[in-house]
Amino acid sequence: MGETAQIWFLLQRYSPKQLHFTFLLFLSSGNICRFHHRFITQYLPTCAALKRLRINPEPCLGVIKKHGENVQDAIARVKEAINEGWCNNPTGLFINSCKSGEKPKNTVDAGVKAWFESLRRERIVIAMSAGFVYTVDGEAVEIGEMMRQYPN
Helix, strand or coil: CHHHHHHHHHHHCCHHHHHHHHHHHHHHHHHHHHHHHHHHHHHHHHHHHHCCCCCHHHHHHHHHCCCCCHHHHHHHHHHHHHHHHCCCHHHHEEEEEEEEHCCCCCCHHHHHHHHHHHHHCCCCCCEECCCCEEEECCCCHHHHHHHHHHHC
16 A cells, blocks of 8 residues: 555544544654654644645645645645635645645745844834734834835
């Protein structure tokens, strides 16, 4: 039985709570193989997140295994699409987003996030949303303008 088939068999047979408890027993005894470790750390939480989005994990397992680095961004993209109301096929969107590495629209890059966090610690800003930064006075300022006023 291949690894993907083993994963699907385990997901169908046991609930996530049962699987987690069983593998914790394996961990405490020290008898855990590389497959079970990867299953606990990567596949189980991902499949649980997919089920919450009403996505069948079975057709996604190969993509998750091959493009594991894109999984969290793909889940975020599906969540965003469902919230916006334009996603008719969440499974297809998840698979395509994993393969292409597409990120959700409202993703902030690391540099802007670090800049915002430093201003927030200094209590200059309180929130950031949709291209605007909100100051402690409640004023909405464009991110670009605020970055010119407070460069790091």
